[in-house]
Amino acid sequence: MQAQLQQRPYNFSAGPAALPAEVLETAAAEMLDWHGSGMSVMEMSHRGKEFISIYEQAESDLRELLAVPKDFHILFMQGGGLAENAIVPLNLSRGGKVDFVVTGAWSQKSAGEAKRYADVHIAASNEASGFTALPEPSNWQLRRDAAYVHLCSNETIHGVEFHEIPDLKALGSDAPLVIDFSSQQLSRPLDWSRVGLAFGGAQKNIGPAGLTLVFVRNNLLGHALQACPxxxxxxxxxxxxxMFNTPPTYxxxxxxxVFQWLKRFSYRGRNALAAIEQRNIDKAELLYSTLDGSGMFINRVAHNARSRMNVPFFLRDERLNDAFLADxxxxxxxxxxxxxxxxxxRASIYNAMPLEGVQALVDLMRDFEARHG
Structure with a gap:
């Protein structure tokens, strides 16, 4: 099994995305019998002692990895990030005003969904740039009576990322900040002092599709609309x-x-989240430097907004697209x-993508340009 996993292709999917081979190997070994229980995890009661131990360990490891403060709840839910676009306003809008910062396709979808439940105001947008830059926070038009402010910290389609979460208090707003960090979570630390709620689907850096993580500050609970399921x-x-309903146990x-793998992860003298962040930086720098030095390939995102996770790029001669994908x-x-x-x-280079995978892509780009340039 180990040799087979080591020979796997490099998968640049934007999600569901690649998982660490070590994790897949462990899951395969435990598929029929988890720790001598006689059951697969898929067959366990979510209220049984076996699964409760799995859940409690996962919650504890995640809280440790992301340094989640004690006044935040970690919720394991279903529906994906897309469903949270409705669930968040059902819980936090109070039927009032909500401000959105639109930086790409996902924040656009979020704003459109929230209009069903709240008075939505676009406080800032980078649409005029073709979603290739980030709107300067000092220019955001925030309403003082907004129930919350929403942004997507990393846009998977357009490849723009907030490398620092804005401080709303410094912008004169007392509203809690809600972030969709589906494709950013666990790739770097998060400043929780600037966040009221963070949510994300698991299928980028964390696990299979079907699990959604929500981190919500305690004082934001208890305000759901009457219509909220x-x-x-x-x-x-x-x-x-x-455990209100059966959670996505597997x-x-x-x-x-994945959390246990990440806790063991080391790279260039760093461990756990600091190590994975440094490797993500190195992978992104390798790929972007190749794009910047190329006469055939181009990335259109402003340098200070470039995503470490999702790197869109284009061939200047699009007639070569099929040939490149075939190679x-x-x-x-x-x-x-x-x-x-x-x-x-688009190359999605999440946590599970090793530096060698990005190097293999860079080698292909250079060889392809030498042959077709």
Whole structure:
């Protein structure tokens, strides 16, 4: 099994994304019988002692890795980040005003969904730049009576990322900040003092699709609209320790294995989250420096907004797109085709992507340019 996993292709999917081979190997070994229980995790009662131990370890490891403060609840939910676009305003808007910072396709979707439940105001947008830059926070038009401010910290389609979470208090706002950090979570530390709620689907850096993580400050609970379904009411879910309904048990188990892998991870003298952040920096710098030095490939995102996680790029001669993708498949570099809404290419280089995978992509780009340039 180990040799087979080491020979796997490099998967650049934007999500569901690659998982660490070590994690997949452990899950395979435990598939039929978890720790002598006689059961697969898929077959366990979510209220049984076996699964409760899995859940408690996963929650503890995640809190440790991200240094989540004690006044934040960690909720293991379902529905993905897309469902949270409705669940957040159902819980926090109080039917009033909500401000949005629109920086790409996902924050656009979030704002559109929230309009069903609240008075939505676009406080800032980078649409005029083609979603290639970030709007300067000092220019945001925030309303003093907004129930919360929403932003997407990393846009997977357009490849822009907030490398520092804005401080709303410094901008004159007392509203809590809500961040969709689906494709950023666990790739770097987060300044929780600037955040009221963070949410994200697991299928980028954490595990399989089907699990959604919500981190919510205690004082934001208890304000759900009357129409909010009980299973989506953050207070109800928090009080039941994510067991109000049957949670995505296997997704939680897989996430827990990823958390344990990350706690063991070391790189260039660093450990755990600091190590994975440094490797993510190195991977992104390698790929962007290659793009910047190329006459054939181009990335259009402003340098200070470039995502470490999702790198969209384009061939100057798009007639060569199919040839490039064919060469990539031949070299076992998978899922590099860009999102259908923007075209081109996209390399998603989440935590599980090793530096060697990015180097393999860079080698292909250089060879392809030498042959076709």
């Amino acid at each position: 009980s299973a989506f009411n953050y207070q109800t879910v928090a009080q039941a320790q994510s 997704g939680i188990y897989m996430a827990g294995l 990539a498949r031949e070299r076992r570099l998978l899922q590099l085709k860009g999102h259908k809404s923007v075209g081109g290419m």
